[in-house]
Amino acid sequence: MSVADEKTVVRDYFNSTGFDRWRRIYGNGQVNKVQLDIRQGHQQTVDRVIDWLKADENLPGLTICDAGCGVGSLSIPLAEAGAVVYGSDISEKMVAEAYERAKNSLSVLQNVTFTAQDLETLQGHYHTVICLDVLIHYPQDQIPEMISHLCSLAESRVILSFAPKTLALSVLKKIGELFPGPSKTTRAYQHREADIVKIFRDNGFSIQRQAMIGTRFYYSRLMEATRT
Ligand code: SAM
Numbered sequence: 001m002s003v004a005d006e007k008t009v010v011r012d013y014f015n016s017t018g019f020d021r022w023r024r025i026y027g028n029g030q031v032n033k034v035q036l037d038i039r040q041g042h043q044q045t046v047d048r049v050i051d052w053l054k055a056d057e058n059l060p061g062l063t064i065c066d067a068g069c070g071v072g073s074l075s076i077p078l079a080e081a082g083a084v085v086y087g088s089d090i091s092e093k094m095v096a097e098a099y100e101r102a103k104n105s106l107s108v109l110q111n112v113t114f115t116a117q118d119l120e121t122l123q124g125h126y127h128t129v130i131c132l133d134v135l136i137h138y139p140q141d142q143i144p145e146m147i148s149h150l151c152s153l154a155e156s157r158v159i160l161s162f163a164p165k166t167l168a169l170s171v172l173k174k175i176g177e178l179f180p181g182p183s184k185t186t187r188a189y190q191h192r193e194a195d196i197v198k199i200f201r202d203n204g205f206s207i208q209r210q211a212m213i214g215t216r217f218y219y220s221r222l223m224e225a226t227r228t
Contacts, residue, residue, distance in 0.1 A: 003142055007090065007118060010137045014091035023097055026071045034217050041218025045132060045161055046074050048211050048222055050081070052159070053128075059083050065126040065153055067119040068134035072098030072112075076105055079112035086126065090118040120149055129154040133220060135162040139189050144199050151203040157226040158205060164212070164221040165190035193221060200225040 001009070014022070025035050026042065053059050060082030066075045069087030071094055079085045079102065089095045095116045102112055119131065129150045135143060150158050197207060205225035213220045 006138065006142065007120075011090045011118075014089075015093045019091060019093040019097075022094075023071055026073050037215050037217045041213055041215035041220065042073070042133065044213045044215070045220050045222055046077070048213065049074060049130065049132070049159055050077055052209055052224060053078070053083075054081065062128060063126045065122065065124070065129045067122060067129060067131040067150060069098055069114065070094050070133075072101050072114065074130065074132060075112055075114070076102050080106060083111070085112045086115070086124075087112065088115040088117045088119070088122060090116070092116040119146065122149070122153055124153060125155050126153055127156050129158045131158070131160045132222075133161055135160065135191060136188050140191060140195065143191060143195070144202075147196070147199045148203055151200070151205055151225075154227070157208070157224060158200070159222070159224045160196075161213075161220045161222045162196060163188060163190045163219055165192045196221075196223065204228055 021035075024031055025039050031039065053062075059078070062083045064075075064078055064083045064085050066078070066085060066087040069075045069089050072087055075085045075087035075098060087095070087098055089098070095114045098114045102109060102114070106112065119134070131150055135146065138146065147158070147160070150160070200207065200223075204227055206228045207223055208226050209224040211222040213222060
């Protein structure tokens, strides 16, 4: 599939069935056991990023680009902590939901904006660029360009998460493919950690902090890379 086709499939998914599925997973309402596990795993990823940023003690006023912000699970708490957050997502529906949630939970909206835009066309400069659980939707051959672009937007650092390619997870994924149920999502691509580190290095970034978040059904490798 071409890059443009791949993106259209992802956009359409997150504006339709994917929107309903992920809005529920990223909410507090009733969900099934698998979705609850994914919700909890994802929350751990978000919490870890917030812990990292708060530990630096410079969050107020820091410019942050949250590329592929979804329903604002990270953008909203970062704005609440005083960062100047630019959330964007390829899906108009996700962005609209993020805005609604921000309106309902933040007392002021002046330091957070949400834009419907794919990360490949983002411009500008931000102290920190964050992209959580987005790369899983794209095959390996598209990843170098995506990360390169994110690096070009970042003055200081990029934080991203991806599903790591390990034998155990590959087996799990194969089993999932053999029994596609009604809740089957878009295709999920795993990525090799060494490949991601190399892409960062090629763009002049080196890894500072990393974490592995794993629950029963959610696996995410989290990496912070800073300009060297
Ligand atoms: N980052 C959010 C979080 O962790 O809460 C959302 C993660 S969700 C699994 C993936 C999101 O990436 C969806 O909202 C989807 O619309 C968005 N997305 C997928 N491809 C994208 C692209 N090329 N540019 C921007 N957003 C994209």
